[in-house]
Amino acid sequence: xxxxxxxxxxxxxxxxxxxxxxLLAPMRVQGLVLFQPVSKVEDITFDFANTTLPPKVWFLPxxxxxxSVRSCDGHTELVxxxxxxxAVIFGVRPCDAKGITLMDSPFLEEPGDALYRERxxxxxxxxxxxxxxxxxxxxxxxxxxxxxPSNVDILLTEIEDGYVVQVVTEQGKxxxxxxxxxxxxxxxxxxxxxxxxxxxxxxxxxxxxxxxxWERLAERCxxxxxxxxxxxxxxxxxxxxYPNKGNIERVRSWESCxxxxxxxxxxxxxxxxxxxGRLRQRFYHKLLYFPGQFQEIACVGCGRCVxxxxxxxxxxxxxxxxxxxxxxxx
Amino acid sequence: MDSELIQQIRNQARDLLESGxxxxxxxxxxxxxxxxxxxxxxxxxxAVERLIFDETCTHNLVKYLVDKKGERMAILAKPCDSRxxxxxxxxxxxxxxxxxxxxxxxxxxxxxxxxxxxxxxxxRCQTCQLLKPVVxxxxxxxxxxxxxxxxxxxDIEEIESxxxxxxxxxxxxxxxxxxxxxxxxQVCPGCYCPxxxxxxxxxxxxxxxxxxxxxxxxxxxRTLHLAGRCIGCNECERACPVDIPLSRLxxxxxxxxxxxxxxxxxxxxxxxxxFATFNKEERLGSEE
Numbered sequence: 173x174x175x176x177x178x179x180x181x182x183x184x185x186x187x188x189x190x191x192x193x194x195l196l197a198p199m200r201v202q203g204l205v206l207f208q209p210v211s212k213v214e215d216i217t218f219d220f221a222n223t224t225l226p227p228k229v230w231f232l233p234x235x236x237x238x239x240s241v242r243s244c245d246g247h248t249e250l251v252x253x254x255x256x257x258x259a260v261i262f263g264v265r266p267c268d269a270k271g272i273t274l275m276d277s278p279f280l281e282e283p284g285d286a287l288y289r290e291r292x293x294x295x296x297x298x299x300x301x302x303x304x305x306x307x308x309x310x311x312x313x314x315x316x317x318x319x320x321p322s323n324v325d326i327l328l329t330e331i332e333d334g335y336v337v338q339v340v341t342e343q344g345k346x347x348x349x350x351x352x353x354x355x356x357x358x359x360x361x362x363x364x365x366x367x368x369x370x371x372x373x374x375x376x377x378x379x380x381x382x383x384x385x386w387e388r389l390a391e392r393c394x395x396x397x398x399x400x401x402x403x404x405x406x407x408x409x410x411x412x413x414y415p416n417k418g419n420i421e422r423v424r425s426w427e428s429c430x431x432x433x434x435x436x437x438x439x440x441x442x443x444x445x446x447x448x449g450r451l452r453q454r455f456y457h458k459l460l461y462f463p464g465q466f467q468e469i470a471c472v473g474c475g476r477c478v479x480x481x482x483x484x485x486x487x488x489x490x491x492x493x494x495x496x497x498x499x500x501x502x
Numbered sequence: 503m504d505s506e507l508i509q510q511i512r513n514q515a516r517d518l519l520e521s522g523x524x525x526x527x528x529x530x531x532x533x534x535x536x537x538x539x540x541x542x543x544x545x546x547x548x549a550v551e552r553l554i555f556d557e558t559c560t561h562n563l564v565k566y567l568v569d570k571k572g573e574r575m576a577i578l579a580k581p582c583d584s585r586x587x588x589x590x591x592x593x594x595x596x597x598x599x600x601x602x603x604x605x606x607x608x609x610x611x612x613x614x615x616x617x618x619x620x621x622x623x624x625x626r627c628q629t630c631q632l633l634k635p636v637v638x639x640x641x642x643x644x645x646x647x648x649x650x651x652x653x654x655x656x657d658i659e660e661i662e663s664x665x666x667x668x669x670x671x672x673x674x675x676x677x678x679x680x681x682x683x684x685x686x687x688q689v690c691p692g693c694y695c696p697x698x699x700x701x702x703x704x705x706x707x708x709x710x711x712x713x714x715x716x717x718x719x720x721x722x723x724r725t726l727h728l729a730g731r732c733i734g735c736n737e738c739e740r741a742c743p744v745d746i747p748l749s750r751l752x753x754x755x756x757x758x759x760x761x762x763x764x765x766x767x768x769x770x771x772x773x774x775x776x777f778a779t780f781n782k783e784e785r786l787g788s789e790e
Contacts, residue, residue: 201679203745224744225681234681234712307535307617391543391566396685398743412710425710426681433701447569479616482689482741483561484533484540 174355175348178334185349186213186262194259196230198223207261216262221306222474226268226404227261228275231291234401234426238287238411241420255290260347262298267311267472269299269323271404277466278407296343299324305365308475310488313370316472318362329359368488369495370469376498377460383497387448389490392483393430395447399477399485400428400454405462405470408434429453455490507606508555510642511578514604515550518576524602526570528563529553529578535617541566553578555642558619560611562586562735564691567596576602580611582626584635585733585768586691591637592771593778595694605638609646613740626736626749629653636769655757657750673718679744680717682710686738686748687724692731699723725751730759730775733768 302318321327325344400406410427462470531542564586610627613620
């Protein structure tokens with residue numbers, strides 16, 4: 173059953189939510205749109221294509237402390253980090269919500285990641301359907317849609333005089349205000365993003381590991397971490413201990429397979445020492461290893477990497493190249 | 503697009519590949535948006551037909567030569583990019599006789615991002631003092647009829663005039679957004695250390711925290727390593743995914759080095775950068 177919410181209702185509801193919990197929402201910061209904790213509803217931007225960084229910044233923050241070790245009177249104590257507060261993320265696009273569901277597989281399967289699990293359990297997702305497809309996005313080709321409700325708790329779709337509200341989970345239902353009217357008509361038809369056919373990409377990948385294609389493509393790649401850091405499904409990290417006067421803090425921060433030092437091991441050897449090998453890894457993880465382990469391609473078609481890459485390494489073009497190479501090799 | 507200029511570049515590139523004078527050409531081709539440019543490596547003579555040059559060719563391609571040591575390559579260089587060639591020749595990262603430089607007269611480039619092309623020239627182009635590349639083997643195009651505006655550093659003076667606390671807040675806000683993706687470093691022709699200080703473990707100069715204090719330390723050291731070496735291509739700022747105004751850091755040091763040493767990086771392959779030399783007579787401080 174779909175409900176109806178006016179723009180004023182939405183503002184009042186968000187106002188209420190931010191008093192009870194942490195509310196993250198898209199905000200304009202310089203020329204960017206970032207999910208940030210809201211202190212005033214007026215700071216939220218409702219009119220945006222998508223955020224510069226995906227909502228993974230909440231579940232796997234750029235930096236977080238995993239635990240501390242404290243020494244006191246010859247006694248050593250391990251203090252795990254905890255997540256105290258309930259949170260709501262407003263304005264999650266359906267593609268990004270799918271990104272969170274994909275990240276659940278590696279982070280929640282046993283042995284799960286305690287901090288991720290806790291944040292996930294304490295966070296409610298309010299999705300916002302896309303009114304316009306962007307030139308870089310292709311969600312419908314990778315199992316989502318501009319109005320896909322399946323990975324959020326509540327989905328809002330903007331209409332002329334407010335929003336159509338789809339209640340997806342019990343967690344979402346519990347959050348909604350009482351007394352919303354039923355929506356008379358169905359929500360408007362979603363926009364149509366461009367198609368990037370992905371058929372046969374997984375079996376094609378099995379044949380293409382030694383293709384010179386990778387070294388050639390990697391010539392252009394700068395091997396920065398932009399694509400991985402803006403990606404809703406890239407989740408690699410580095411861990412380091414920070415000693416401080418007998419206490420230790422264990423910290424994890426984003427890191428990516430594109431970094432030259434990512435796979436360097438003790439003694440200095442780097443088993444993935446070439447640029448081509450590093451670039452290949454990113455696409456093999458997304459298009460072969462992840463689907464092999466979790467049955468889905470690890471790309472949600474948000475197009476952030478397409479937009480943000482300083483040298484136009486374009487995943488849509490690469491998928492198409494690989495399909496052609498696969499057809500030749502097969 | 504200036505089709506005559508492009509034809510000149512393609513002809514030269516084809517000659518170089520067909521004669522075997524170089525192994526490959528580093529130039530530009532049309533990006534996947536059909537609107538802007540991206541770096542392109544041509545190895546087969548027919549691939550030169552993909553080469554383009556227009557106001558969206560903002561990338562400095564010189565960085566790519568560092569990965570091509572020992573191979574004879576040709577590279578397309580705008581006047582600004584050519585300063586990076588001198589920098590790397592001077593610092594013995596590339597050998598002059600290994601590189602064939604296809605210089606281009608440049609009418610100036612615009613701000614670009616994927617699927618977006620600015621309408622006006624980049625600020626750095628408006629004050630660019632170079633009408634042609636400072637080093638080249640072949641020069642394509644025609645000298646543009648333009649009078650460069652004088653470099654005034656008004657963007658830097660604006661920050662210099664801020665009270666200390668305000669200036670600190672300005673930088674903490676911008677650097678607080680840094681996600682340590684290292685795009686600024688990876689794209690920079692002056693950043694070529696096989697192991698960057700940011701990744702050294704012993705000593706650990708800067709940690710892995712993506713947080714304001716460590717971001718600030720990272721950017722401060724990165725900038726200082728480019729003092730007297732930054733050639734002003736502004737690739738760092740273009741590549742930054744969170745729009746940190748990195749040119750203001752680099753240009754501050756450029757201004758300082760110009761005042762103290764009357765030196766601008768990359769104008770000559772022979773002139774030693776100030777921080778690679780030591781004169782006993784030298785005195786510190788701009789007022790002395």
